Amino acid sequence: MKLEGKVAIVTGAGSGMGKSIAVLYAREGAKVVVSDINESSASATVEEIKTNSGEAISVLANVAKEEDIQNLVDTAVDTYGTLDILVNNAGIMDNFVPAADVDDALWDRVFAVNTTGVMRATRKALPIFLEKESGVIINIASVGGLNGARAGAAYTASKHAVVGFTKNTGFMYAQKGIRCNAIAPGGVETNIAASMTNINEFGMSRAQPGLAVNPRSGKPEEIANIALFLASDESSFINGTVITADAGWTAF
Numbered sequence: 001m002k003l004e005g006k007v008a009i010v011t012g013a014g015s016g017m018g019k020s021i022a023v024l025y026a027r028e029g030a031k032v033v034v035s036d037i038n039e040s041s042a043s044a045t046v047e048e049i050k051t052n053s054g055e056a057i058s059v060l061a062n063v064a065k066e067e068d069i070q071n072l073v074d075t076a077v078d079t080y081g082t083l084d085i086l087v088n089n090a091g092i093m094d095n096f097v098p099a100a101d102v103d104d105a106l107w108d109r110v111f112a113v114n115t116t117g118v119m120r121a122t123r124k125a126l127p128i129f130l131e132k133e134s135g136v137i138i139n140i141a142s143v144g145g146l147n148g149a150r151a152g153a154a155y156t157a158s159k160h161a162v163v164g165f166t167k168n169t170g171f172m173y174a175q176k177g178i179r180c181n182a183i184a185p186g187g188v189e190t191n192i193a194a195s196m197t198n199i200n201e202f203g204m205s206r207a208q209p210g211l212a213v214n215p216r217s218g219k220p221e222e223i224a225n226i227a228l229f230l231a232s233d234e235s236s237f238i239n240g241t242v243i244t245a246d247a248g249w250t251a252f
Contacts (some may be wrong), residue, residue, distance in 0.1 A: 002232040004029030007080040009072060011063050011089030011121065014041025016190030017140060019048075020220035021087055026054030028228060030085065033076040035061040037090070063090045063117030064109070067237045073124045082132065085124045085231045088118040088162075089140040092195040094155035096203035107154045114158035115165070123168060126178070133177035138230050139166050140223075140229055141182040143246050149210040152203050159184075170240025179239040181230050186219040186246025187211075215247040 014036030026032045027047040034049075036042035042058035053180035054186035057091050059075050061068040065222050076083050094102075094110045129135025133185055138179040145159030163182060170180040225244055229235050244250060 001029035006030045006084040007082055008085035009033045009076050010087040011035045013045055014016050014038045017043050017220045017223045018089040020224035024224040024228050026056055031080050032056040035072050037062045064112035066120055069120045069124055082126055083128045085136045087138045088121055093192055094152040095196050095199050096207055097152040098203045099153040101200055102153050107198045110154040111158050115161045118162055129178045130176055134230050135178045137180040138227055139182040141184045143184050143186045143250050146184055149207050167240045174239055182242045183226050184226045184242050184244045185223050186249040213252045214249045
């Protein structure tokens with residue numbers, strides 16, 4: 001029970017990596033606030049947790065909306081009395097659109113979810129962590145935040161920003177008992193592809209050589225195991241960094 005007595009928020013926890021993280025955290029003793037833009041998916045995750053004798057609630061939240069993030073964190077504290085772990089997992093793709101073709105609407109939408117939502121949730125959680133002088137933030141970045149040919153311009157830029165935000169936050173609050181790290185998954189078997197429509201042919205053709213050398217796709221549970229390690233005291237000396245989980249994809 002590595003997280004016994006802890007309270008955790010996981011965004012985008014209705015499916016994929018977020019769901020696996022939420023289920024594993026509950027199995028390890030955490031009280032989990034399951035957040036997702038899809039209410040029925042969030043409720044299904046909660047039911048799975050409860051079926052396995054865990055404790056969880058669901059909160060409908062679009063991380064692109066400030067009021068939803070405020071309500072998410074406030075509900076966690078109102079329900080469980082505090083917050084110990086924040087996992088910023090929710091994210092969307094960008095149709096592999098390169099810079100010459102990207103429009104403001106796509107750019108703003110991708111950044112609102114992938115980057116601004118991470119900042120706002122972190123900003124909301126930090127006063128709680130600072131008061132108790134402890135807290136863990138885990139951001140789900142991407143190998144697209146480390147390399148230039150894994151997605152389009154907006155997604156790539158948004159995830160690079162998450163990496164920088166993670167390092168800055170980890171350093172700034174390192175002496176306050178707060179840790180902030182990121183995971184950079186490679187290809188993982190989730191439904192994030194459902195957020196892509198009208199894939200840009202030129203952008204995809206340029207990314208294809210890099211996509212072709214991916215050794216294998218990962219399982220959401222494999223990312224969840226890393227998220228558990230980063231949330232637990234076993235990673236107490238790890239802060240302000242990014243763990244790449246891609247089966248060696250970026251080693252090419």
